Every structure is written in structure tokens, then in C-alpha cells.
Amino acid sequence: MPALAPTDHFGIVTWLGRVSRPVGQDLIIHGEPLDEMPLTFAGFEGEVHAGLTRPACSRVTAQYPRGTQIRNTRQVSLVSAEELRAIAAALGLEAVDPAWVGASVVIEGIADFTHLPPSSRLQGEGGATLVVDMENLPCIEPAKTIETARPGHGKAFKAAAKGRRGLTAWVEREGVLRLGERVRLHVPAQRPWAPESAGQRGT
Secondary structure: OOOEEEEEEEEEEEEEEEEOOOOOOOOOOOEEEEOEEEEEOOEOOOOOOOOOEEEOOHHHOOOOOOOOEEEOOOOEEEEEHHHHHHHHHHHOOOOOOHHHHOOOEEEEOOOOHHHOOOOOEEEEOOOOEEEEEEEOOOOHHHHHHHHHHOOOOOOOHHHHOOOOOOEEEEEEEOEEEEOOOEEEEEEEOOOOOOHHHHOOOOO
16 A cells, blocks of 8 residues: 555645855845756755755754754755745735745645645656655744845744745655646655554553
8 A cells, every 4th residue: 555645636836946045144045036946866956955965953953963964854945825925914015025935846726735744745747756844934034034125024924924934845756847837745644643542552
């Protein structure tokens, strides 16, 4: 029996982009749009988050000292078009530019996107496949970037983006993602973890 179940949930790639240089002392994200995204097992070449490994950051300080070299499961930043619109509305803006939040891929059409189960797959029509790692929690860099671009609107980003910030992901199958491409959601074929219902079995 397959461990991953294809679903009838599909999304459309509405934006592709990259952050080509690290965030500096000004905390501004320098994102830029793309027409297509060739993906390798190391992610997208030229993106600051590309690589087979990466230094441990604040997301995993409970597991590793900062700077420890670990497997890179944060190659790509996935964002929902619907959730971006909700963030924009909460900030009093007509729109939030995906480049301001360092997005790699914006997908429209999949509900509750930020809470997709870890290890879900998003597979493009050409075969390129991304594996969901975990929720991408709101941080100061997008807030500062939005505040710089639209003064008076960025400071509330962390609250507005809570539960809507999107996901980090890594490349399982190489390929090219393109604007307008349809992606299909595949989810793990298992129930949610429920240790309280498992009982005491001495294991």
C-alpha cells in the first residue's frame, strides 16, 4: 500500500521568485520574480537557501547549536495566494508582494495551506516534486521589508501572518516549475499522532 495518498486538491503556481542575496543588517529581503524555476536536489541555484545542507538556524535551536551543519529541508519557501491576500487585508494593504516575504513559490487553490501535514508532497505536471517540511513562522525580516516598502503597514506583520506564513520545503524530484503550472497535493496515509489514545503498552 502506498505511504502517500494522491488527493483531489490541486493548486496553480501564480508566482515564482528567489532571494539572491542574504539579508543584511538592514533586515531587508531582496526578492525578485522568475518565469520558471529549475530545481535540483540542492534546490534552486542562486537562491540563498539552496544547498544539500545548511547551518542550523533559530528554527532548530532545541536540537542543534546554531551553525551546526544539517540536512537542508528549507530549500524552498511556499506561500498561499489566498493567505497572502488575507495578510494584506489585515495590514490594510491592497496586496503583499511575494518578494517582500521571500517567497519561492506562490500557490493558489489549496485551502488551509500553511497547515498542510509535514511530509506532504506538491507535484507539478512536469514531475518536479516538493516535500513539505514544516510551517514557516513569521519573523522580523518580512515585517521590516514591508515597513520599508509601505511605511506604517509592516509592524503588524507577525500578528497578521500567524498561521498564514506558508511552509518550508525541499526538492524530492528534480524538474522545472513554471508559472501557471498545476500542482497536485499528496498527503501521508496515516492518522494524526495521538499518544493519549494509544494507552500504556510498555513501549
